[in-house]
Structures are given as C-alpha cells and as structure tokens.
Amino acid sequence: MSDRTDTPYGGMTPVELRTFGERLYGTEWQTPLARALPVSTRAIRYWLSGERKIREVIARRIQSLRAEPHGDRRIEKNEAPTTPR
Helix, strand or coil, X not given: CCCCCCCCCCCECHHHHHHHHHHHHXXXXXXXXXXXXXXXXXXXXXXXXXXXXXXXHHHHHHHHHHHCCCCCHHXXXXXXXXXXX
C-alpha cells in the first residue's frame, strides 16, 4: 500500500500536524518540531503536503510534546537535553 494522499491517514492529518506545530512552536514551527521528534524537515513537508501519511507513533510523540510546556525548547535552541541523575 502506498503512502500517497489517496490512502487513509495514520495517526494525524496534515491540518492537525500544522495546528499542533503552531501551538507548540509558533509560526516558525517546522524545524523545531523536526528536531524534537527527531525527523528531517523534509519529512515534515511530506506530511504537510499529504504525500506521506503520519504514522501513529509519530502522532503520539507530537501529542506528548503538547503536554510539555512549549515543547522541549532546549532542542529548539540546539542544546542537548539533560538526563536526570
């Protein structure tokens, strides 16, 4: 089965992706979201265009970022996340 637009969406539609991205990171959301997932910015563009479906595991990860205040801003600033000791 192809990932083209004629197939059902996996875990999230392109409209939902855009909504989550803008709520998490504002108008310049694609690169910070790609870093947080981590995926390429090209993958984000494929999903937005509907050329490829957003897998359920990615949709869950995006939704989990929503629970964190402003996503993980350390990632947005290219800083490595810290691990608890």
